[in-house]
Amino acid sequence: MALILDLYMKIFSFLVALCGVVTAVYGQTPSVRYSNNFNFGMSYTSGFLREPLIGGGDTDMDFLGLQFDYVGLFHVSQGVAVGAGTGIRHLFRLDNLWSDDFGDADFAQNYFSVPLYLQGRFRFIERRVSPLLVASAGYNFRLGSNNRSWEWNGVKYKETASISSGFMVNLQAGVDVKIGRRINISGGPYVEYRQGTLQSTNEQFGDFSYSGGEGRPWRYQDDLHLIEAGLKVGMAF
Structure with missing residues (x-):
């Protein structure tokens, strides 16, 4: 926690210093105003693991x-x-290894999380249309877990999987367009990195439940590095 707070302070100090430099370049200090910004993004997301997942030999995962x-x-x-x-992150897994092994492609693995972050937004020219750069850094908090059940050769399985909370950074480049005096719309490609841990536990195997303490469930845990690349659009007022 101390390392996270120290990182936040460094990011905040950097943004404050950058604002001071830009203000000095413009040679004026305009009045500060507040704006509400709503953004929506869609991406292809790759996840990288150190060890292969149980049920397959790959060390990567694909998400929408x-x-x-x-x-x-x-x-x-x-x-x-x-x-x-703040906002919400939704990952839908595209390459389910279990669907290949068990011949069932009906598994819908969804992972949700809520980020909290600091952001710096830079509009380079004072015209109706301007290049835009947006940088964000913060922490992504896990929201629930993914539960799934399936049957293969008459044996029932149940699994609970989750992606833990972790550090995140985001960078977007694009175009910002003024619509009237108070409304702006923007859009462009973005890249986001999120750090976490993939945790998976088999809670039940056939008619035998591990919750009763008879035997041990198999567990998988490994660091997961998520790299998200996509397009984002937004509106500010």
């Missing part, structure tokens, strides 16, 4: 990624805004 964010920003200078955001 969806994200929705709300960010509150203070516009401290022309073209520069800083603030904080």
Whole structure:
């Protein structure tokens, strides 16, 4: 926790220093205003493990990624805004190894999480259309777990899997367009990195339940590095 707080302070100090430099370059200190920012993104997400998953020899996982964010920003200078955001992350696994092994492709593995992060937003020119750069860093909190049951050769299986909370960073480049005096729309590609741990436990095997203490369930745990690349659109007012 101390390392996370130290990292937050370094990020905040960097954004404050950057705002000071930009303000000095513009030679003025405009009044600070607040804006509400809503963003939606869709991506292809790759997950990388150190050890192969049980039931397959691969050390990578493929996901469809969806994200929705709300960010509150203070516009401290022309073209520069800083603030904080939250939202929801949804991962839907595309390559289910168990579907290959057991011949059942009906498993829907969904993972949800809620991020909290600091954000710096940079609009480079004071025109109606401007290049845009957005940088975010924070922490991603796990929301629930993925439960699934299946049957193969008359034997029933039940598994609980989750991706733990962890550090995250996000970088987006794109275009920002002013619509009237207060509304902006934006869009462009983004990349996000999230760190976590994949944990999987077989809670039941056939008619035998491990919850009764008779025997031990198999467990899998490994560091998971998620790299998400996609497109994001947003509106600010």
